[in-house]
Amino acid sequence: MPFSIDATSARQLDDEDALAGFRTRFVVDDPDLIYLDGNSLGRLPRDTVARARDLLEQGWGQRLIRGWNDGWMEINERVGDKIAQLLGASPGEVAIADSTSTNLYKLALAALRARPGRTKIVTDDLNFPSDVYIFQGLAAFGPASFDDGFRLRKASAQPSAQDASYQIVIVPSPDGIHGPVERLLAAIDEDTALVSLSHTVFKSAYTYDMAAITAHAHKVGALTLWDLSHSAGSVVVELNKANADLAVGCTYKYLNGGPGAPAFLYVRKDLQDELTNPISGWFGQKNAFAFGLEYEPASGIRRFLTGTPPILSIAPIEIGVDLLLEAGLARLRVKSVRQTEYLIALWREWLAPLGFTMNSPADPAWRGSHVSLGHPDAWRIDQALIEEMNVLPDFRKPDNLRLGITPLYTTFAEIHEAVRRMKRVVEEKLYEKYDAGAGGVT
Numbered sequence: 001m002p003f004s005i006d007a008t009s010a011r012q013l014d015d016e017d018a019l020a021g022f023r024t025r026f027v028v029d030d031p032d033l034i035y036l037d038g039n040s041l042g043r044l045p046r047d048t049v050a051r052a053r054d055l056l057e058q059g060w061g062q063r064l065i066r067g068w069n070d071g072w073m074e075i076n077e078r079v080g081d082k083i084a085q086l087l088g089a090s091p092g093e094v095a096i097a098d099s100t101s102t103n104l105y106k107l108a109l110a111a112l113r114a115r116p117g118r119t120k121i122v123t124d125d126l127n128f129p130s131d132v133y134i135f136q137g138l139a140a141f142g143p144a145s146f147d148d149g150f151r152l153r154k155a156s157a158q159p160s161a162q163d164a165s166y167q168i169v170i171v172p173s174p175d176g177i178h179g180p181v182e183r184l185l186a187a188i189d190e191d192t193a194l195v196s197l198s199h200t201v202f203k204s205a206y207t208y209d210m211a212a213i214t215a216h217a218h219k220v221g222a223l224t225l226w227d228l229s230h231s232a233g234s235v236v237v238e239l240n241k242a243n244a245d246l247a248v249g250c251t252y253k254y255l256n257g258g259p260g261a262p263a264f265l266y267v268r269k270d271l272q273d274e275l276t277n278p279i280s281g282w283f284g285q286k287n288a289f290a291f292g293l294e295y296e297p298a299s300g301i302r303r304f305l306t307g308t309p310p311i312l313s314i315a316p317i318e319i320g321v322d323l324l325l326e327a328g329l330a331r332l333r334v335k336s337v338r339q340t341e342y343l344i345a346l347w348r349e350w351l352a353p354l355g356f357t358m359n360s361p362a363d364p365a366w367r368g369s370h371v372s373l374g375h376p377d378a379w380r381i382d383q384a385l386i387e388e389m390n391v392l393p394d395f396r397k398p399d400n401l402r403l404g405i406t407p408l409y410t411t412f413a414e415i416h417e418a419v420r421r422m423k424r425v426v427e428e429k430l431y432e433k434y435d436a437g438a439g440g441v442t
């Protein structure tokens, strides 16, 4: 869609935005700060402050151990059911638990056990490194090797003929931006136990066709495990429609659950009693408070829990999710696409001539809610934006400035102004005084 890119038109777009009011539901203390990193750590909802205080003072302070009978025992599933509404899943299919990485471990191992005799885990090189580390940990579990035919080989692995080994097949993207769909489909075969991908990838925001990949995996009897960390709350996810088997994801990004808030996991209803949780703890036990020494898994999504839920960290997730449900994901997605398109229109006009490249898919149908721009000096530009321009994007190696759009609180005027400040940093060479050596978290 064509945009006029002057500042007046940005204000007009904000005036026409039916979701604009949601910004006031977040703590925004510095109106000049342009926050473009909601894809790494979402902003703090105002109601979370009151809820956290209440939980500390009333819940913990007054109710003490009685709090467990005031709803704490069910919190994993209750908040999970709300997240399910954002993911096109059904009640009883999603629970809050652990971290994304830990959930990935649990569900990947559960899937591998459910497909005995098969040796391949198929993923791509756009996946989040932690996901691939988890697969490496799994492969090292039993006798294993990394003979992928593509790129990763563990130097110490000397598989012998009788080893039952897992191969981690890391299919390379053709351009570092788009998912290697054709090669992935070719790599998924009768020997594949598990296909695991980031639905929206963390660098370029490329978003897979979940239904198509899942259908192909199912045709050959493989299971699918989707990492939704960058899609939950930002793109329309249809787990049930896609017939997806398993999924995990973050709550501290687009769900605004707070730094390090616990993650969620999804197991399709009909698979729940077929799979077993490899980290079998008392919260996944059928009757935890019988204190019997024999593990007997609970039925349903509860069996994928392990230990005591971190109540103080889960409570804020509910507030973030309620805000998304109130705004409506379909409407948020429409705004997100308009905003990333607007950002790209500004890039074309102001930043492309300064050497910035588009490192995200040009077609919004394949793009999540952030835009990566490449520049040889991206790290130093990132530093100058943070230190001198009051703009917070983030940097991902080797040369990506990631600009996260969170339609609940990002305005068109902010996007316009952020690009103007980026232009200034490069035109006036304000980044040159920063050290080229990358370090630290952005």
Ligand SMILES: *Cc1c(COP(=O)(O)O)cnc(C)c1O
Pocket: 099, 100, 101, 102, 128, 130, 131, 198, 202, 227, 229, 230, 250, 263
């Ligand atoms: C952010 C992110 C994670 C983070 O995992 P943690 O266990 O919470 O550290 C995992 N996967 C993807 C795709 C992510 O974007």
